[in-house]
Amino acid sequence: MTANVSRRTALALAPAMLAASSVRAAEPPKDPPVFRIGALLGLTDKGNWNATVMQRGIMMAVDEINAAGGIAGIKVEAAIEDHQGVPRVGVDALQRLRARYDIQAVLLSYSTVGLAAAPICEENKIFMLDGGSVTDGLVGKFSYLFHNRSVASVMARAAMTVAKKNGYKKMAQMASSTDDGQSLLRAAEADWKAYGGTIVGTETGLPTASNIDTQMAKLRTAGGDFLAIWEFSPGPGLVLKRAREFGMTQQAIGIEFTAEILKVAGAHAEGYVFATDYFNPEAADPWPQRFAADYRKKYGDNPEVYAANYYEGIYIIAEAIKRARAGGGNYFTGERLKQALDASPVVPSVYGGNMTFQPDGTGLKRVGIFKVVDGKAVFQNFAEVSR
Amino acid sequence: MDLVLHVGVMICLYAILATSFNLLIGFSGLFAFGHATFYALGAYTTAILTQRLHLPFPIPLLASMLLTGGVGLAIALPSLRISGIYLIITTLALQVIAIDIIINWTSLTGGPSGLSGIPPLSIGGYVLSGPAHFLPVAFAAAVICFLVARHIGNAPFGRALRAMRENESAAASVGKNIFYMKVSVFGLAAALASVAGSLFAHYLSYVGADSFQVSETVLILSMVVVGGTGNLIGSVVGAAFLVLLPEVLAFVDLPQGFEGQLRLLIYGCVLILFLVFRPEGLLREPRRGGRRVAAGATPIALSTKTAFVGPLLTGTGLQKRFGGIVAIAALDISLSAGRITGLVGPNGAGKTTAFNLLTGFLRTDAGEIRYKGKVLSELKPHELVRAGIARSFQDLRLFTGMSVLENVLVALPRQSGDRLSALFLRPGSVRREDEANTAKAMGILEFIGLGERAMDLADDLSYAEEKLLVVARLIATEAEVLLFDEPLSGLDGAAMQKIIDLLRRLAADGKAVCIIEHNLDAIRNACDHLVYLDEGRALAQGDPNTLMADPELVQRYFR
Numbered sequence: 024m025t026a027n028v029s030r031r032t033a034l035a036l037a038p039a040m041l042a043a044s045s046v047r048a049a050e051p052p053k054d055p056p057v058f059r060i061g062a063l064l065g066l067t068d069k070g071n072w073n074a075t076v077m078q079r080g081i082m083m084a085v086d087e088i089n090a091a092g093g094i095a096g097i098k099v100e101a102a103i104e105d106h107q108g109v110p111r112v113g114v115d116a117l118q119r120l121r122a123r124y125d126i127q128a129v130l131l132s133y134s135t136v137g138l139a140a141a142p143i144c145e146e147n148k149i150f151m152l153d154g155g156s157v158t159d160g161l162v163g164k165f166s167y168l169f170h171n172r173s174v175a176s177v178m179a180r181a182a183m184t185v186a187k188k189n190g191y192k193k194m195a196q197m198a199s200s201t202d203d204g205q206s207l208l209r210a211a212e213a214d215w216k217a218y219g220g221t222i223v224g225t226e227t228g229l230p231t232a233s234n235i236d237t238q239m240a241k242l243r244t245a246g247g248d249f250l251a252i253w254e255f256s257p258g259p260g261l262v263l264k265r266a267r268e269f270g271m272t273q274q275a276i277g278i279e280f281t282a283e284i285l286k287v288a289g290a291h292a293e294g295y296v297f298a299t300d301y302f303n304p305e306a307a308d309p310w311p312q313r314f315a316a317d318y319r320k321k322y323g324d325n326p327e328v329y330a331a332n333y334y335e336g337i338y339i340i341a342e343a344i345k346r347a348r349a350g351g352g353n354y355f356t357g358e359r360l361k362q363a364l365d366a367s368p369v370v371p372s373v374y375g376g377n378m379t380f381q382p383d384g385t386g387l388k389r390v391g392i393f394k395v396v397d398g399k400a401v402f403q404n405f406a407e408v409s410r
Numbered sequence: 411m412d413l414v415l416h417v418g419v420m421i422c423l424y425a426i427l428a429t430s431f432n433l434l435i436g437f438s439g440l441f442a443f444g445h446a447t448f449y450a451l452g453a454y455t456t457a458i459l460t461q462r463l464h465l466p467f468p469i470p471l472l473a474s475m476l477l478t479g480g481v482g483l484a485i486a487l488p489s490l491r492i493s494g495i496y497l498i499i500t501t502l503a504l505q506v507i508a509i510d511i512i513i514n515w516t517s518l519t520g521g522p523s524g525l526s527g528i529p530p531l532s533i534g535g536y537v538l539s540g541p542a543h544f545l546p547v548a549f550a551a552a553v554i555c556f557l558v559a560r561h562i563g564n565a566p567f568g569r570a571l572r573a574m575r576e577n578e579s580a581a582a583s584v585g586k587n588i589f590y591m592k593v594s595v596f597g598l599a600a601a602l603a604s605v606a607g608s609l610f611a612h613y614l615s616y617v618g619a620d621s622f623q624v625s626e627t628v629l630i631l632s633m634v635v636v637g638g639t640g641n642l643i644g645s646v647v648g649a650a651f652l653v654l655l656p657e658v659l660a661f662v663d664l665p666q667g668f669e670g671q672l673r674l675l676i677y678g679c680v681l682i683l684f685l686v687f688r689p690e691g692l693l694r695e696p697r698r699g700g701r702r703v704a705a706g707a708t709p710i711a712l713s714t715k716t717a718f719v720g721p722l723l724t725g726t727g728l729q730k731r732f733g734g735i736v737a738i739a740a741l742d743i744s745l746s747a748g749r750i751t752g753l754v755g756p757n758g759a760g761k762t763t764a765f766n767l768l769t770g771f772l773r774t775d776a777g778e779i780r781y782k783g784k785v786l787s788e789l790k791p792h793e794l795v796r797a798g799i800a801r802s803f804q805d806l807r808l809f810t811g812m813s814v815l816e817n818v819l820v821a822l823p824r825q826s827g828d829r830l831s832a833l834f835l836r837p838g839s840v841r842r843e844d845e846a847n848t849a850k851a852m853g854i855l856e857f858i859g860l861g862e863r864a865m866d867l868a869d870d871l872s873y874a875e876e877k878l879l880v881v882a883r884l885i886a887t888e889a890e891v892l893l894f895d896e897p898l899s900g901l902d903g904a905a906m907q908k909i910i911d912l913l914r915r916l917a918a919d920g921k922a923v924c925i926i927e928h929n930l931d932a933i934r935n936a937c938d939h940l941v942y943l944d945e946g947r948a949l950a951q952g953d954p955n956t957l958m959a960d961p962e963l964v965q966r967y968f969r
Binding site: 066200201 | 411412413414416417420513514516521522523524526527539540541610614615616618620621623625656657660661666669670671673674
């Protein structure tokens, strides 16, 4: 609550800050030799697939910006550290980034690592951007933390629009026993109950579990008009595969679809419907198109939400740097980057158009409903979800 | 600077964890792989009490220690029945269960989300937030925990733990209460680990199950092994080494895209190379021989002339079956003061089983054991030693990783330093008593002829010296009934005669001595009385020369 107030206060004071910026403009910008942006990724965690694509997205953005001459002629560098999915290791890594580079901006991933690292960033006024976790646990608690991925409360409700539209009444659900998975579960249950639906079965499993047969057998027995999957890559792949192999034919609805999920689920992914931040590699918007084409060329894969968010994250920070620099003085600080976004919370998005940061730090993005057809995600419609 | 301070904090916390874990595996030989559970309990207890009940320091810390210590006592129970690989598996399973409970008890623990926003440590209104403020507290806690562990490790209790590590049954045979030692050391190690957990919760302001997985126990174990098991300074060094290693590797530039994996690979390779070339760890287990006392400083007083009239130890109608096999059918035996009784018979006659029954290592199916007229059938081995009945083993079971002096010292009875309460409440008295005991142990070694070898490892003794040490250890128990299982086997004439002379001296001083022996010449030479055992029965008893002239017994013996 305190953080919300402080962010709202900051927004209210935005004109004054802009004025202050103009005063500062009299002072020439103190340019650093390089803009170094930190990132904490689970490079050696068990489910490190998403860290790999996050890293790809980050490096692509850095390369692009530098190829275009950097920011005001200054190169951008990414300093990526491994948190292994362990909060304590994440804190170690963050302290290294601070000691080695006096890092002013950092990209976070994994909610539990974020929960451990964010207080340190907050205390030391380091700008944070999280494009990976969807937990509500991080929302509104840290004034230096911004999110460019829709959070659980949005994603779950977006997914539930499909169930409501199809007239389903009974939900069976399988959730990851992680912070993110449980956040989605809580948000979905609240929304579904408010709608008047019933929950016939709830099962949870470790994100790295290779055997979920007990859970699937219980969900099959429970029935349900649809199967909600509150898991992250590659979890939904295994759920889809085993559900179909167990003879469950009802509609499966989730919040993520990646190449990894497709690899695990194979043909069983067909017909799977999911809600996600609307990233469409085939979109007409030139930026998503260019990003998707370059990504495919470089890595041979279609980019998905993680690659896109961390690619976008570098651009968001670059945009904040540009705006802060315009204010002159010692501008490359977490404080000034935050102020820059608080003062003007609208930034270009690789998802097309602009993204607007809300007072609680979450980026307002369009959430799309997609359906897997012939192994590809086919856009269906935008989910109407109020914030 | 914050990185250096942060690394310092982490070294302190892991030093606490490693030293406490070393008490379990290095000192006690209890390979319990659930140390991260204690760490987690300390962290969660502090988090909950601080965040929800707003209890001030040091209440959450003390509560964490009490609760975790209590859980440690409970986890000790499986170790009373199992050991080795089975204890590893059981405690690993307990850790997995603990993590499952943490993840699923959402209302208390926050479930997978954990608990965030834990207030920083506040002492006397001074808030210790950030590494710079926290390091002195972490350092002080690490020093206190280290001193506690060292105090225990160097005390009679620590010596008893190491004896238990070397051989549990031998430790019981010299009067050590295995149940008390296991339960105490588990509780203590758990309570110390919870200190690290409690500080961790305040320092990170977040606790989640991800921080306390099995991999964390493996990390702490690695610290103990790298530092050197049984060496508490080694645990601190091991903690520092394994906290610093990844930090150093992080400063090595590696190809982008694989740096995380490569660093982990290098880390693993360094550990493997380390264990291959330095398996004993950075620091070896220190020699804790005790302070050498000048030869002859304390003359030994063996005399135990008892006022009790009649046999000191009697077994009447003893029976023992192992399934369908009758090991002891109906044994009557009596051991008198001042007499050496020989227990002879062919292999499988039930001689060692008879010893096991008389010393509480096996329970009788029927029959009665009396010591000085009192029924003692229900007593445990260590209780029987304290009552006055001690035994040796055919395979010696010396505490080979301990010094000769310690082998004797650990066997001395009524050591107040065997109890944790006395160690902390009356440390001065314990120290003085231990000094007196050391002198007494030296006296026994001088008497036995091993005075010059007092500070050597028992493992370095010759076979004859090992046999002598067995006698010394039994003498140290001050028991009145001494049962020797094949004390003369494998010895040459001179060594054999030396031990026979010792046994005679013990009997002359009022001990009831009983030996199992196969060397008939030695029996004739040593024993005053013979019990011929076969098929679990005493077939004959009497004068050795008479019995050994009986052709039927000879035929049975050599058949």
